[in-house]
Amino acid sequence: MKSLYTVLILSCIPFISYSFRYAASINFQHVQGREYVFEAIVYADSGHYYPEIVLEFDTTDVFLNLDTAEDLGHVWKAKYKGGYTFPSDGTYLGYLVAGSRKNGIANIPNSIHTDLTLAIELEVALGTSYSSSHEEYSLIDSVVLNVPYNADFSAVDDEGDSLVYHLNYCRDESGGFISGYYFPFSTSFFTLDSVSGGLNWQSPSFLGNQSVLVRIEEWRSGQFISSREREHLFVVSNASGIHGRHSQSVANLYPNPAVDEVFLELPVPSGQNVQVEVYTSTGVLMETTALRPQGTDRLMLDAERWNTGWYILRIQTENKVYAATVYKK
The missing domain is CATH 2.60.40.10 (Immunoglobulins)
Incomplete structure (x- = not known):
């Protein structure tokens, strides 16, 4: 051998x-x-x-x-x-x-x-x-x-x-x-x-x-x-x-894996609109959500209806694009 x-x-x-x-x-x-x-x-x-x-x-x-x-x-x-x-x-x-x-x-x-x-x-x-x-x-x-x-x-x-x-x-x-x-x-x-x-x-x-x-x-x-x-x-x-x-940065999120909610941490001023696109693991756009922070850099995304598996997030602020991946239990 x-x-x-x-x-x-x-x-x-x-x-x-x-x-x-x-x-x-x-x-x-x-x-x-x-x-x-x-x-x-x-x-x-x-x-x-x-x-x-x-x-x-x-x-x-x-x-x-x-x-x-x-x-x-x-x-x-x-x-x-x-x-x-x-x-x-x-x-x-x-x-x-x-x-x-x-x-x-x-x-x-x-x-x-x-x-x-x-x-x-x-x-x-x-x-x-x-x-x-x-x-x-x-x-x-x-x-x-x-x-x-x-x-x-x-x-x-x-x-x-x-x-x-x-x-x-x-x-x-x-x-x-x-x-x-x-x-x-x-x-x-x-x-x-x-x-x-x-x-x-x-x-x-x-x-x-x-x-x-x-x-x-x-x-x-x-x-x-x-x-x-x-x-x-x-x-x-x-x-x-x-x-x-450098067109895209990686966003911090938690918890990962997620259950019902995903929290995003971004340096976004209060009141600024943020658009979040959620993609499946095959790259298919599943949903688009508009979020707005209220006096904090933390945003909450509802994941309760997602099926179990990996998802890709594309987060668009007024001056920057972020990306992140999250696993839904």
């Missing part, structure tokens, strides 16, 4: 709290024997990057050094590289913890300050040589509200191996899938072709940042040889352009 190892890719120093991690990917290249070089790419909203992050194999720490840090104008892109020689043949499973999502993502419940995490798995065997696929495009893209979005999400494999694409739930810092995660909100289909890597989003129906995890399996002669993940960020706005990235 092949041995199973756990690989943890962690920051050797805590990430700066105000640096928002938007998207990330990981890949690897074979050097010789059981020696591999790993590459991690991380997109963030500032250029505050540490000179290295740590790749942990069992009891061995391997440092991935900062190779490049590029200012793309609307976001920073950092690339880390580091090598390691595996001690024996086997199946190696690992996780990349790329840093905090900070203010949260609209389609990831309770994602404020959670870490963006990716998984990687590879079969290591002496005498076998292969490297993973890689991308040649940004993992952040602008999407226009209610306008169909089509994109080529395929990767490049220089060795001609077969690639299979899967949509996955986003992960938390433990490496597990986030409970209650929704694929990006849509009034119709959000699909990824498993063979071509073509993504189709027929009608984006919700403003704000939305994330999706793509798992890429690599096969050779009918045998699985590796898988890796990348997390994409979609910025849905009323007009094209990455400037829409």
